Amino acid sequence: MSQPRDWDAEEREALDGLDGELAEIRRRHQDDPSLEMLRAAEADALPPEIKARVTRHLQDSAWSRAVVDGLRETGADDHLDAASEDRLFERITRKAQATPSRAPSRRRWSPAIAIGGLALAATLLIAVVVQRSGPDTVVPPDGASASIGVKPTIVDSVPTRPDPPRIAFAKPEVKLSPSALAWRGDAAANPFVRDLAPAIDAYRAGDYPRAVAAFDRLSAVYPGSIEVSFYLGVSRMLAGDDAGAIAPLEAAARLDNQTFADDVAWYLAIAQQRTGHPNARAKLADLCRGQGAHASSACAAVAQLDAAAPVPRPR
Amino acid sequence: MEFESLYRQHVQAVFRFAMSITRRREIAEDLTSEAFMALHREMDSIDPAQLPAWLITVVRNRARDLWRHQSIEERYAVDMKPATPPTAPPASGLEEWILEDAGLKPIHRLCVMLRYVSGMTRTEIAVETGISETQVKGHLQYALSLLRKAHGVRQS
Numbered sequence: 001m002s003q004p005r006d007w008d009a010e011e012r013e014a015l016d017g018l019d020g021e022l023a024e025i026r027r028r029h030q031d032d033p034s035l036e037m038l039r040a041a042e043a044d045a046l047p048p049e050i051k052a053r054v055t056r057h058l059q060d061s062a063w064s065r066a067v068v069d070g071l072r073e074t075g076a077d078d079h080l081d082a083a084s085e086d087r088l089f090e091r092i093t094r095k096a097q098a099t100p101s102r103a104p105s106r107r108r109w110s111p112a113i114a115i116g117g118l119a120l121a122a123t124l125l126i127a128v129v130v131q132r133s134g135p136d137t138v139v140p141p142d143g144a145s146a147s148i149g150v151k152p153t154i155v156d157s158v159p160t161r162p163d164p165p166r167i168a169f170a171k172p173e174v175k176l177s178p179s180a181l182a183w184r185g186d187a188a189a190n191p192f193v194r195d196l197a198p199a200i201d202a203y204r205a206g207d208y209p210r211a212v213a214a215f216d217r218l219s220a221v222y223p224g225s226i227e228v229s230f231y232l233g234v235s236r237m238l239a240g241d242d243a244g245a246i247a248p249l250e251a252a253a254r255l256d257n258q259t260f261a262d263d264v265a266w267y268l269a270i271a272q273q274r275t276g277h278p279n280a281r282a283k284l285a286d287l288c289r290g291q292g293a294h295a296s297s298a299c300a301a302v303a304q305l306d307a308a309a310p311v312p313r314p315r
Numbered sequence: 316m317e318f319e320s321l322y323r324q325h326v327q328a329v330f331r332f333a334m335s336i337t338r339r340r341e342i343a344e345d346l347t348s349e350a351f352m353a354l355h356r357e358m359d360s361i362d363p364a365q366l367p368a369w370l371i372t373v374v375r376n377r378a379r380d381l382w383r384h385q386s387i388e389e390r391y392a393v394d395m396k397p398a399t400p401p402t403a404p405p406a407s408g409l410e411e412w413i414l415e416d417a418g419l420k421p422i423h424r425l426c427v428m429l430r431y432v433s434g435m436t437r438t439e440i441a442v443e444t445g446i447s448e449t450q451v452k453g454h455l456q457y458a459l460s461l462l463r464k465a466h467g468v469r470q471s
Binding site: 006010011013014015017018021022024025026028029035036039040042043044045046047050062063066067069070071072073074075076077078079080084085088089091092093095096099166168169170205206207208209210237238239240 | 318319322323325326327328330331332334335336337338343344347348351352355356362364365367368369371372374375378379382383407408409410413414420421422424425426428429431432433434436443444445446455456459460462463466
């Protein structure tokens with residue numbers, strides 16, 4: 001920690017006479033959440049009980065909110081260089097090879113069947129064993145499952161849910177609504193396009209946490225922008241926060257923009273399906289019956305859902 | 316798709332997210348490594364379309380685990396005080412200036428807060444923010460130039 005004595009001449013001159021005020025500011029904020037905690041809260045990487053406290057603190061503290069705003073502008077250059085990327089890959093594969101698989105495969109059991117010659121009884125027994133110890137049905141993670149029953153090892157932190165399946169989706173390309181495109185003629189003077197650029201860049205680069213933070217900020221400034229609402233929702237989904245994606249996608253749906261209408265309906269239905277919304281299947285079925293860009297994907301999704309949980313036929 | 320191909324495709328995004336949580340490269344590498352270890356184990360079950368969200372949530376869950384095991388959690392949970400205690404004096408002019416000066420960008424504010432309130436060295440700020448020491452110095456010089464003007468106005 002630096003003391004005033006490590007300030008250079010310029011700092012001493014600029015802060016001359018402000019010692020008392022600085023001491024008072026330090027005293028006022030000595031119990032604020034640490035930088036580490038604010039950073040983790042921003043990345044939604046705190047246990048829910050702590051995050052709730054930090055969120056309450058942030059509502060009351062302009063100082064800590066300013067810290068978080070500053071943190072959002074950091075870290076753009078974080079990356080693994082080529083050598084580190086290779087070293088990490090070797091480390092992962094070495095560990096992976098040294099760690100036996102959690103789940104014995106069926107193939108491993110078949111010699112036992114042949115050698116043992118235990119016919120029907122043994123086959124049944126093995127079937128039961130394989131079924132009980134087989135790999136979990138791994139689903140893409142989501143905030144809800146992530147916050148429940150987190151266990152000490154990473155293996156057990158992988159969210160699992162055997163049923164229903166979660167619908168996969170492709171990352172949508174960036175596009176702009178006609179109103180934004182009309183502005184592009186004078187992009188340099190257009191504050192919307194200028195403000196949107198960093199968020200879109202993060203989205204395109206696959207840096208979804210940063211994209212979420214950037215779109216989140218823009219949503220307060222441009223609540224009527226379809227681009228901001230839609231890509232905020234999709235960025236949250238790509239970052240694993242399906243539940244958090246629903247509100248901005250619903251906001252995008254209310255904007256009723258024809259350029260985005262199909263996409264909004266599709267991604268909203270997926271987010272709802274992944275978070276257990278009771279009408280998600282019906283919405284996907286509607287999309288399947290329609291003529292939209294995602295109709296075939298929606299039909300496949302409905303088929304996937306029905307295969308996993310057959311709809312009872314009316315008697 | 317091959318594991319290595321998925322690793323090469325997503326490792327930077329996963330590492331960047333881990334860095335945004337911890338700012339410590341060795342911990343960020345550990346978190347990244349654990350996420351890809353989990354992917355390696357579950358390769359047969361994972362649809363590549365679920366990436367990198369799946370990996371990012373593994374990192375997020377692991378970070379939550381780490382927080383759960385830190386003693387700071389309990390101390391913070393018990394001792395956390397209201398952001399503005401009822402008995403606290405109102406914010407000083409300097410605090411208002413830091414929070415409200417229109418010329419300061421969020422990154423300038425953060426550098427000022429870390430340097431002059433949290434008492435960090437420029438090197439420590441560079442580590443915490445992921446920007447270079449030269450940039451930190453530049454941000455501080457810019458902020459101080461604004462402060463000099465504002466302070467001069469206040470004194471006069």
